[in-house]
Amino acid sequence: MLENIKLVLGITDNSKDELIKYYISRVSQRVQNYCGDTQLKSEYEGIVEELVIKDMQGKNDIRYERIGDYYVEYNVHEDLLAPYQSQLRKSV
DSSP states (O other), X not given: OHHHHHHHHTOXXXXXXXXXXXXXXXXXXXXXXXXXXXXXXXXXXXXXXXXHHHHHHTTTTEEEEEETXXXXXXXXXXXXXXXXXXXXXXXO
């Protein structure tokens, strides 16, 4: 997963490896918790990669609203797994 994420983000050195590994761990744990699994299934690695890339690009943090000359920017944290729930299966 690390190399795929670095490739998409255009990272060619190891300067961000620890940060990426942290994001991988954090997102993997969220997926595992959602599915009720003790280990991340290989079929979900692509979802983890997509979410880590979004986190690294900052696409999950900012939402803004402009009304005329009035501009407000929010730092929001939505349920990151919501778009992927149909792909994730909960263990029984």
